[in-house]
Amino acid sequence: MKKHLLLISTLAITLISAQNNEALKREFERQNKENNERFDSYVARRYGSDRSPETQKLIQEMRANLAGFSGDVPNFYQTDDQNQIFNNNVDAITTAGGITGLATAFKGEGIKYTVFDGGRIYAPHIAFSNAPNRITNMEADTNEYSSHSTGVASILGAMDSPLQTKDQNGNVTGSGNAKGIALNSTMDSYRFAQTTLPSGLTTDIFGKILIAQPKISNHSYGVNPGWTYGTTSSGYPYNAWYWNGNYISGNNYDLMGTYYTTDKQYDAIVYNNPTYTIVKSAGNYYAYGPGYNGTTSNAYYFTSTGVSPYPAGAAPAANCSQGYDCIGYGSLAKNIIVVGATNVISSNNNRYTASTDVVKASYSNAGPRDDGGIKPDISAPGTNIWMASTAENTTGSTTWQINSGTSMAAPQVAGIIGLWMQIYKSLFNNAELNAAASKTLMVHSALEAGNIGPDPWYGWGFINAKKGAELLVGKSNNTVIFNNETLNNGTVNTKTIKASGSEPLKVTLSWIDPEFTVSNQWSELYNNRNSRLINDLDVRIINTTTNTTYFPWKLDANSPMTPATKGDNIVDNVEQVVIDNPTPGTVYRIEVSHKATLKNNAVPAVTAPQDYSILITGFNEVLGTQETGFGALNGIAIAPSITKDITHILKAPKKSTFSIYDLSGKKLQSGTINNDKEPVDLSSYTKGIYIIEIKTNKEVISKKVIKE
Structure with missing residues (x-):
């Protein structure tokens, strides 16, 4: 039955995507028609009655490569x-x-x-x-x-x-x-x-x-x-x-x-x-x-x-x-x-x-x-x-x-x-x-390039293929956190970790933001400093001992060649917080939150959760993952944490739910907790690491279990 439900869910997502793409296709066709009409007017102004074969060929090529207009001036790819x-x-x-x-x-x-x-x-x-x-x-x-x-x-x-x-003499140059x-x-x-x-x-x-x-x-x-x-x-x-x-x-x-x-x-x-x-x-x-x-x-x-x-x-x-x-x-x-x-x-x-x-x-x-x-x-x-x-x-x-x-x-x-x-x-x-x-x-x-932090010449730095592959291996052996997660309206997603102190504590967050609707007026286009974000997510690292808050990188729009500073970033759908020298063993809380109301790209837009990707390095222990902070799930345990078949969820609130995921993020099973010692059967799974997620209507916590 679960397999059928999964297929129906996948089909529903596919159909929604197809419907959205059909709407996009109609919008693109409308925009393309408008651009072609404006281009016809431009050709009439620029070339008048000249319709020689050379001019016709040039106009045809220009139309094919038409990218848009700066006012009445056409731009070309x-x-x-x-x-x-x-x-x-x-x-x-x-x-x-x-x-x-x-x-x-x-x-x-x-x-x-x-x-x-x-x-x-x-x-x-x-x-x-x-x-x-x-x-x-x-x-x-x-x-x-x-x-x-x-x-x-x-x-x-x-x-x-x-x-x-x-x-020309055949000498190798x-x-x-x-x-x-x-x-x-x-x-x-x-x-x-x-x-x-x-x-x-x-x-x-x-x-x-x-x-x-x-x-x-x-x-x-x-x-x-x-x-x-x-x-x-x-x-x-x-x-x-x-x-x-x-x-x-x-x-x-x-x-x-x-x-x-x-x-x-x-x-x-x-x-x-x-x-x-x-x-x-x-x-x-x-x-x-x-x-x-x-x-x-x-x-x-x-x-x-x-x-x-x-x-x-x-x-x-x-x-x-x-x-x-x-x-x-x-x-x-x-x-x-x-x-x-x-x-x-x-x-x-x-x-x-x-x-x-x-x-x-x-x-x-x-x-x-x-x-x-x-x-x-x-x-x-x-x-x-x-x-x-x-x-x-x-x-x-x-x-x-x-x-x-x-x-x-x-x-x-x-x-x-x-x-x-x-x-x-x-x-x-x-x-x-x-x-x-x-x-x-x-x-x-990325490797550092130019100013420390991001800048207008190199962006976030210089591409590093090897390090990216190493981080993927780190995800597979659970030494880094690299997850796709969802932020619901009005909530704060929290992870509590213990810093290793052997490297910077570094958190990178990015999300796919709905498109921003633009004007055709020069007053709204030229050097407009207003943010183009629809959903503004925020990531912070808090030292739980000193309550010091660490902020992400950001550029000054009015002076972007000045080295990046750290503060509230309201324009990028990538945020990165770095603590260069964290104290070994110190407990830090990583919070993902948002401003205003999260929306989708429907017309008109409606309230919707926002998916995001998060990558964390520089820790040696994860102490907890929650949706709104510490609460009823704080005392939960998984025992045994290494098993060949059955493990148990201990001290979870009655009527809370659990889900089992493999390390790719694939959900394998789910259920409702009815006992102080809720059994979970892993016997049908291959050997490896699995994540048990326990959730109430306010909180979420994840625990690791190893199947031998």
Whole structure:
């Protein structure tokens, strides 16, 4: 009977998700129709009666890559272009025995990445020839192959590919390896442009995501809403700099740092599909502007009829002129992972040894979001990366390239998270590492870079594949806490632990937040410091001896280059509290609470609990887990704690309930407590560690039992 109930529950969740996605699909179609109508008006203003074949082709390409509008100015998606393997410690995962507690190598077996990029991946490339059918192109064959998408795919999973560069005389000028992260993974390939799929359906990136239903995807493209260099060959009137924001009544406005419509769409997709992780590049437009790198200083802005030169002294400063605020909308969503680029670490045998080893790539965009939300989320090597390439036509070819960009950094992060997903499945009975948990794991395991704590250049730090895998092993042997939990309205979830004192006591919390509804008014968009959170969760650590409260990291939205401080964070759906030197044996209480009323993303929104992911390290004993603090469950015990068949729940209140979980979080049985010594039968389970959760209508406590 229980099995039937589980199936019905799973089916209900699936149906709800499908219904929500259908509603999203209708909303995306409405937005796409509106954008196309606005684009038609723009084309009429800009090109008038010119309908030459060249202009028609240009307009068609522009429409396909349309991302949105800054006022009346259209913005377009554009791509954001084997030492990095050692930089981020991936080789520890892909080598058998590289991670203590993992006997085998993990190379992406059973993991499928979905790549949304500028064109089709060249599937016959030798980089993907280590196994059949590694690449599946989901677009029609009339779409050209892309060197960019082929390169991104090779970073995700090219086979071992040592390469050399030579000069015109045949002398070797450099050597490297285009070896990717997940060598045995598979990939589905889509264009980010609006296209007609083989099914006959014409749809944009958001429609394709809902069709693909990925578990993890890479998006190495973005929008530049600041300065861009335009040429006559790409449809601009002059070879000059163009401002992609607006110039209104002598004032310049832009959407850099602005949470906008496309961010809302990404957030809505992940909220409705919480097992889906999106990884996106931060963009490569840092310091762009008139005179950049010896270019012309001619500067233009868009008008309702074309372009106009800026009056002397009126042009805005270069992108990120103060060191921050040049990430374009679409890479500022709360529920995705945005990646900044660094130079490859070439010292110390290409290994990280200190934060000073990590150097921001000169081109990599900087955050934060305008409300102070931390973006990018993480950084990874992106400069001079060896990778596969192809001729950009419908025939394709096997060639190679060395390229730089956040486009090269993002697939490293996506690749690593995919390997973590594979390890998670292996350790926890094929369970899925969801979007909140993958971000929690990434943030908690990151290596320090830049300022202590998070910052606008590196986010939470430098990706560390090995440490993430070690934390997963720690979850499996119960030496770390890494759980998916739920916070109910008006409650406080509490864990009481005893600090080991041998390492920092560190808590990382993240959750998938409902999408924020944005305005189209410049007064509501430009440099708006109001929080984009819907549900504001809080995590605190309290020293139970001194009652000292420790707060999470946060950035100052008005001065984000100032090192992060600790206090009440009201803008991020990731919070981290760290006590660098906890006193050994001291008891600390970890509290997860919330402000206001927790809601879902229904229209209108209704009261709903909020799921979250939490990871805790730096303790050697868990003293209790509760929903609202100490109370009736405080004296509960489990005896015996090691058994071959029967154990007992002692001193639990009558009519309270219990549930049994394995370490993957799967519920195995449940019941009601009717006796002071309630028997629990574990005889049918395999040997291992199980969690017994006892719950009243106000409190929850968890106890561990070992089945021999």
